[in-house]
Amino acid sequence: MLEGLYQEQMDYFAGQLRACRLCPRECGVNRLAGEVGYCGAGSSLRIASYCLHYGEEPPISGRHGSGTVFFAHCSMRCAYCQNYPISQLHHGNEVSIHDLARMMLDLEHRGAHNINLVTATHFLPMVVEAVLEARNEGLSIPIVYNTSGYERPETVRYLRGIIQIYLYDMRYWSNSTALKYSDAPDYPAFNHKALSEVIGTVGPGLSTRRGIATSGLIIRHLVLPSLLVETEAILRYIAEELPPQVHLSLMFQYFPANRATEFPEINRRLSQSERSCALSLLSQFGIRNGWVQEDELSSVPIT
Numbered sequence: 001m002l003e004g005l006y007q008e009q010m011d012y013f014a015g016q017l018r019a020c021r022l023c024p025r026e027c028g029v030n031r032l033a034g035e036v037g038y039c040g041a042g043s044s045l046r047i048a049s050y051c052l053h054y055g056e057e058p059p060i061s062g063r064h065g066s067g068t069v070f071f072a073h074c075s076m077r078c079a080y081c082q083n084y085p086i087s088q089l090h091h092g093n094e095v096s097i098h099d100l101a102r103m104m105l106d107l108e109h110r111g112a113h114n115i116n117l118v119t120a121t122h123f124l125p126m127v128v129e130a131v132l133e134a135r136n137e138g139l140s141i142p143i144v145y146n147t148s149g150y151e152r153p154e155t156v157r158y159l160r161g162i163i164q165i166y167l168y169d170m171r172y173w174s175n176s177t178a179l180k181y182s183d184a185p186d187y188p189a190f191n192h193k194a195l196s197e198v199i200g201t202v203g204p205g206l207s208t209r210r211g212i213a214t215s216g217l218i219i220r221h222l223v224l225p226s227l228l229v230e231t232e233a234i235l236r237y238i239a240e241e242l243p244p245q246v247h248l249s250l251m252f253q254y255f256p257a258n259r260a261t262e263f264p265e266i267n268r269r270l271s272q273s274e275r276s277c278a279l280s281l282l283s284q285f286g287i288r289n290g291w292v293q294e295d296e297l298s299s300v301p302i303t
């Protein structure tokens with residue numbers, strides 16, 4: 001049984017429910033006693049949906065899809081969040097750890113290339129148990145941790161061996177922008193420190209077998225309108241500070257949602273000149289590994 005092998009990690013995550021410091025908010029609430037922190041997650045696992053998803057990067061979605069699980073709640077409050085009914089209005093259904101393990105096995109049975117956990121940070125105590133239960137029952141595909149990048153390095157460290165692939169957002173470069181749009185002024189510092197931990201855990205590159213990812217890291221950056229200065233700083237950091245094996249997914253699919261109407265500068269799609277500018281930054285910084293995503297179903301390799 002795998003539980004023995006991962007006992008220290010399971011103990012660490014179980015303890016978080018009594019004094020939750022899973023994410024950088026470090027609320028310290030006792031979720032088992034009914035207290036609720038910034039994210040709104042309690043002691044029960046809540047899931048909005050699970051399905052085969054074809055809109056991720058080619059090595060993640062492949063031909064048969066990525067087995068994606070969308071968790072309710074979030075530790076970020078992005079003004080433009082496209083999943084805000086799930087993340088901020090908390091839509092979802094309570095399920096057991098055993099139910100989640102069965103969902104993972106069902107997704108593999110339906111052909112999924114991996115299990116893709118979307119914004120699972122606040123439910124890691126239950127998720128880790130479910131992964132181990134599913135592994136004991138024969139789950140053989142990789143686990144993808146699909147994160148906003150607002151993570152504590154310690155949390156990432158305790159996921160060693162449980163997570164094989166990271167889809168890791170780099171959203172903001174400056175504290176003021178992270179505060180304005182996501183109420184997370186410490187996002188850049190945690191984003192960089194946790195990324196170092198990710199690279200130390202799964203390496204900077206992406207391993208594939210027959211075109212499908214088996215382990216590693218993809219960094220994602222969603223280009224926001226009027227914020228090309230942030231994009232430039234992040235791409236420069238990737239080019240100059242990170243190992244050259246890193247893969248980047250540069251995403252152009254932003255559309256205004258949620259409270260974007262309160263911010264006129266992001267209350268529109270990207271202009272053609274902003275797209276061209278972002279593409280020229282890739283060339284300027286010599287970034288060659290990865291993809292550009294125009295929309296959910298159209299990824300082209302960076303050339």
Ligand code: SF4
Binds near residue numbers: 021025026122
């Ligand atoms: S996961 Fe939720 S309760 Fe825990 S520290 Fe983060 S915001 Fe607070």
